Amino acid sequence: MTDLVRAPGPVVMGVLNVTPDSFSDGGRYADLEAAVGHGVRLRDAGAHLVDIGGESTRPGAERIDAATEVDRVLPVIRELTAAGVAVSIDTSRARVAEAALAAGAAVVNDVSGGLADPDMARVVRDAHCPWVLMHWRGHSRTMRELATYTDVVADVRAELAQRIDAALAAGVAADRLVVDPGLGFAKTAAHNWELSARLPELLDLGYPLLFGASRKSYLGGLLAAPDGTPRPTAEREAATVATSVLAVAAGAWGVRVHDVRATADALAVWAATGSPRLVGAHHDRQQGARSHHHRQEVQR
Template identity: 45%
Template sequence: MVPLTWHFRDRTLHIGPRPLVMGIVNVTPDSFSDGGNFRDTAAATAHALRLVAEGADILDIGGESTRPGAEPVSLADELRRVVPVVTELVARTSVPISVDTMKAEVALACLEAGAAIVNDVSGFRDPAMIEIAKMFRAGAVVMHMRGDPTTMQLNPQYTDVVSEVTDYLQERLRVLGESGIPPEAVCLDPGIGFGKTLDHNLELLANLNSLAGLGRPVCLGVSRKGFIGKLCGRELAARDPGSLAIASFAAARGTAHVLRVHDVAGARDAAILLEAIDQHRR
């Protein structure tokens, strides 16, 4: 893995050969994997702190499900879910806090509460989101998604999914740069499972090196996704081994730098082992 750095607010994260682990904290009733498990502030905060103890380098807090077919959440509900959790975590851990949101108002409230990263699955298409991230010098996780969560899996089609996703992310990187967000603050996400068929997902995973030329860290979110269940015949609760296999494959090839996962302990162990093996490369 080529060493990379990710700069945001007053932090610099160094990546490689060991990938970073981003722990998922869903404060939702309907997320596809763990919706309803951590709906209140106390439960979500306790879960997040467990992930830190397991080795999370970043915590990603979300208050709106982005599973296929998910209905939008009101601004008031999303703010009520995530801001208290972000506030608690900023006071109780030094791990950078990311907010997973498509709403500029939610990003603003969370950054004001001390979050450091905005993870926007809509790719910062809202100019207001760009302005807010720039104002706070926040980290930006920019993802590719065809359509929106409600419609994204309704017959997604591409001529060449690898080149189209790469071109899209390159264009977003250019737009953000021209708007005042430096490339060093950006992490790119190919959006596995977001407006892609099974074959599209596999093509992207096999060719993630196409993003290397963009010179930015790649965030890979495959944890417990439906295509793993389809290929392996596993229900949600049994998809962590398959998720870890894909994340490890991509990290070992140097094509994934931030692993967004539910199983932080497993991803941390994989990251340590990958680094140890890499140190003995001849």
């Protein structure tokens, strides 16, 4: 598989939740045939990776056991990889990640940034696979209570830097790491907008950045009806596409979305227009790290 961490263009990660309770598509792809069919469609629509998750991380969600998570994701991973689809595993459990990698997954997308399971670093190090470290402060059931920051961008950046340091100390190669600001995870709508507006400050960490705003509640709030009713999840796609293009124009390495075709089309337009950057977004993918004290140059 092409080394996506060093990909020259924006990476599109398509979301495939094989759960009964995810906030946007829970229950739609719990059946194996439906899940595999959707994964193939995501690839055909332009997804470079199909991100398979077996445990809901929506706010307030209760945890499931590892065996249930493995049972949900492994058959889908096996079928999709057999069909030539590049797959990432969306999990915070080392046991699930290890099984998924053995079944053919190529990337670990860890919403806990390695905090939920200290054995995750070993699994990633030994597999030498890309590892997405998301900013995280606690599991879904309690994360709303943890959304307190002095300066959300500075705090998220500092906490991501700690996760990078821990990964490097555990022996994970620097060129395997991707960071994610964790929009909606222990973040209010105001926090999400602030992180989006100041994305270059997070890019100064020197690592590829994955941006995942797709269909999230803060977009529903922005687009609320006059009576305050949030826009339904399925009607947030134009806003999602806008966030994705703006993030890539600011320097993001990739975007994680539900509706792959709309985002891929918009990014094709962006590329055909000369891949313009936002004013002040000077973090070209060929630039090395500058500010994190131990950072070595990382190609994107």
